[in-house]
Amino acid sequence: MSTTSEVAPGANLALIRKERGLSQARLARMANVSVSLLSKIEVGDRALTPTVAATIGKALGLSMAEVLGKARVAEDDEERLTALRSAVRDYDLPGRAQVEEAAVLDAVESVREARDAARVHQVLARLPGLLRSATTHAHSVNTVEAWMTLAEVYSSVYWLAARHRWMDMAELAVTRQRWAVEQRANPLGEAIAARDRAGAYLNGGDAEGGLMVVDRAIARAESTLSGEDRAFAVGVLNLRGMTLAGRLEDKAEGAREAERHIASAERVADEWFSGGDANRHSMIFGPQNTATHVLATRLDLGRPQEALEVAENLDAVLDGLPATRVAPSRLNVARAHLDVGNREAALANLSAAWEAAPQMARIHPTAREVFRVLASLHRRSNPELLRLSHMSGMPL
Structure with a gap:
């Protein structure tokens, strides 16, 4: 069965169910969801939410990403994707040619700009070459900064893979990211890597596992970092934590966990970033991005009216x-x-x-x-x- 799909998630779920020879009633029983909800999702009268996708995926032995359907790349991007997979595989094989630091940093900035603008095709086009040059540079100079640069490139690989629901690449990217920051002591890099690793749990539909990663990473950041670095690390980890909490099947437990992470994120944002959100290593934290995550979390908890209340001043939040x-x-x-x-x-x-x-x-x-x-x-x-x-x- 293929879960690479150009159809919408609800329609993809219907295809998966039929390929497995399951009736709607049988799948509903397996996943402990109502037949009415499943029927409405399949015909397009209700949206398939990430939480329901994760629940059904667990019953089918699939990740949430597989239920939603992996996104295809354009035909002319297939070669670039193959090149990217090859570069990820060669993580410990630096090139022989000398790499100039300035060229690497310029390329990293170019990918940051393309990523911020959501120019997905440009990110894919630039990552294979950048990953190889950043790998060579890090192995050559062996500094904290060079390894952090390489970790940021792997973070962009994770971002690209997660957007397309390529979970094999996403999970490998966060493993490589963690490996890069561990080459030289870098607590901030470790926190960002943990944030992305928890994201791989999120995309896989394992909110509980992701929350364990987040809580452990927050405790480590609080003990190893200080000042604005500590605030930024704790902040971005709490954003991931509230998102994961919103995806818990037990919505009462999810609400408790979400409020804990929301309160922590808002407190840190107000204390350290009241002048505006900070963008560091392709991560954003501050009052505005916290508000966007609160909106999403309220919605995932099944509280759309509360989400819309957060969105009342949306233009200012997104500015x-x-x-x-x-x-x-x-x-x-x-x-x-x-x-x-x-x-x-x-x-x-x-x-x-x-x-x-x-x-x-x-x-x-x-x-x-x-x-x-x-x-x-x-x-x-x-x-x-x-x-x-x-x-x-x-x-x-």
């Missing part, structure tokens, strides 16, 4: 944040509006997400799922849905 934060936040608001029955607001936010980051929206499971549900619910021609259909390649 100055990169497209990689703007688009997912708009998608979460679109999903919240769907949950409360406001189709027009859902469509407006879906369109805003596409405008902010079209390459990300094309492969984002929430973007594809919200579009599918809106197309099903409208049941008539809609100019904006038609425009998004042309942009996404998804039929009405």
Whole structure:
């Protein structure tokens, strides 16, 4: 069975169920979800949420990412993906040619800019060569800074893989990232690597495991770092923690864990970053990004109205944040509006997400799922849905 799919997540779930010869009733019993919910998800009347995808995946022996469906790359990107996999494999094999530090740093900055702008194709195009040159440079000079640069490149590899739900590459990337920061003592690098490792648990549907990684990393950061480095590390780890808590199957436990991480993140953000969010090593932390994560967490906890309350001042929250934060936040608001029955607001936010980051929206499971549900619910021609259909390649 292939879980690489160009269909929306709910439709992909239906394909997986049928390929396994399961009835809706049988799968619903296995996953402990209602037949009504499963039926609505498959026909497009309800969105398949990450939490439900993880629950069904666990029953099927699949990761959440596999249920949502891995995103394909364009035909002309296949060679670049193969080159990237090869570079990840050769993590301890530096090249023979000398690499100039300035050239590596310029290339890292170029990938940062492409990543912040959610230009997915450019990130993929630039990563294979950068990964090899950063590897060679780190092995050559053996400094904390060089190994941290290499770790940041692996973080971008993880980001790219996670966006496409390529879990094998995502898990290998975070392993390599951790290896890089361990070559020379680097507590901040370790904290960022732990944040990405917990993300691999998140994408795999194991929220409990991810929370264990986060809590252990917070304790270590608090004991090994000080000042703004400590605040930044604890902050980004708490953002990951609240997201993981929102995905717990036990929503009462999820709410307790989420509030703990939310309170810690907000306190650190107010104390250290009240002047604005900080962007370090392709990570962002501060009051604005904390608010976007609170919004997403409230939604994952099944509280769409609370999520919309966080979003009341959304333009100000998103002002100055990169497209990689703007688009997912708009998608979460679109999903919240769907949950409360406001189709027009859902469509407006879906369109805003596409405008902010079209390459990300094309492969984002929430973007594809919200579009599918809106197309099903409208049941008539809609100019904006038609425009998004042309942009996404998804039929009405």
